[in-house]
Amino acid sequence: MKTLRLTLIGTASLSFAVGANAQPAPAGKPAPGAALTAPAKPKAFAGPDTHIYITIAEAMLFQLKASETLRGKMKEGDPELVTLAGKLGKEITELYTPGVNMAQEHGVPGSIDKKTKTGTIPNDITPADKAALAKVGTMNKDEKKWVVAFFELFAKESKKGAAEAEKGAKAAQDADLKAWAEKVAAVLKTQTETIEAKHKALKAKK
Numbered sequence: 001m002k003t004l005r006l007t008l009i010g011t012a013s014l015s016f017a018v019g020a021n022a023q024p025a026p027a028g029k030p031a032p033g034a035a036l037t038a039p040a041k042p043k044a045f046a047g048p049d050t051h052i053y054i055t056i057a058e059a060m061l062f063q064l065k066a067s068e069t070l071r072g073k074m075k076e077g078d079p080e081l082v083t084l085a086g087k088l089g090k091e092i093t094e095l096y097t098p099g100v101n102m103a104q105e106h107g108v109p110g111s112i113d114k115k116t117k118t119g120t121i122p123n124d125i126t127p128a129d130k131a132a133l134a135k136v137g138t139m140n141k142d143e144k145k146w147v148v149a150f151f152e153l154f155a156k157e158s159k160k161g162a163a164e165a166e167k168g169a170k171a172a173q174d175a176d177l178k179a180w181a182e183k184v185a186a187v188l189k190t191q192t193e194t195i196e197a198k199h200k201a202l203k204a205k206k
Contacts, residue, residue, distance in 0.1 A: 041105075042105045042106050042107075042176065043106065043174070044106055044107030045103070045106045045107060045108060045174055045177065046173060046174075048171070048173070049106075049172055049173055049174050049177050050103075050108055050120070052168035052171060052172050052177060052181065053099070053103050053108060053168075053177060054108075054120065054121075054122060055164050055168060056099075056161075056164060056165050056168050056181055056184055057096070057099060057100075057103075057121065057122050058122050058125070058126055058129075059157070059160070059161030059164050059165065059188070060092050060095070060096045060099070060161070060184065060188075061096075061122055061123075061124065061125050061129075062125050062126075062129045062157050062161065063088060063089075063092045063157075063158060063161065063188070063191065064089055064092050064093065064096065065125045065129070065133070066088075066133070066150075066153075066154050066157070066158075067085045067086070067088045067089035067092070068085070068089060069133060069150070070082075070084075070085040070150065070154075071085035071086060071089070073143075073146070073147075073150075074147075077143065078147075081147070081198075084194070084198065088191055088194075088195075091187050091191065092187070092191075095180070095183055095184050095187060098180070099180055099184070100121055102176055102177070102180055103121055104121070105176075106174065106176065106177070108120050108121055109121065129157070132153055132157070133153070136149045136150050136153055144205075147202055148199070148202050148203050151195060151198055151199035151202055152199055152203075154195050154199070155192065155195045155196045155199045158188060158191055158192040158195050158196075159192045159196070161188050161192075162185060162188035162189045162191075162192050165181050165184040165185035165188050166181075166185040166189070168181045168185075169181035169182040169184075169185050
């Protein structure tokens with residue numbers, strides 16, 4: 001019994017010593033042994049924010065499609081335009097992919113519905129944009145006319161996209177959407193200036 005009493009006293013003394021010497025966990029870090037809590041799930045976009053995201057995403061998809069079209073058309077022609085197309089496409093892709101991830105995290109459906117064959121996150125340019133590109137495509141036989149007409153359309157749509165992104169950035173309620181839209185607006189504004197300058201230069205050569 002004496003041995004048991006000594007053991008209990010020794011255990012109690014050790015527990016007290018450990019408790020007395022324990023240091024509090026650094027600020028912002030959980031204490032050792034504390035249960036880890038999962039980060040809060042991002043709040044779903046409200047209807048207006050979802051609309052803002054879709055509008056900006058559609059503008060970005062046009063930029064990507066136009067860049068792809070230009071690169072394909074000029075691959076055997078003007079290497080400067082091929083380089084420009086690659087640069088524009090890369091800049092948009094670097095913002096578009098994170099935008100899709102953000103939208104999905106905030107509850108915007110991204111998968112295609114098997115019954116309706118539709119999804120909320122756009123994955124293609126709008127019918128109106130397809131028609132506009134197709135109209136310019138009728139000039140394919142005359143490359144000089146085509147490239148001038150193409151850049152005229154490109155500049156017009158890029159400017160519209162920049163305005164939509166800037167408008168969306170101001171109206172967005174969600175902080176993540178607002179920050180993303182601001183970045184997109186800045187890139188589209190810069191791209192518009194580049195595209196407009198190229199259009200003027202090509203038109204002057206005509």
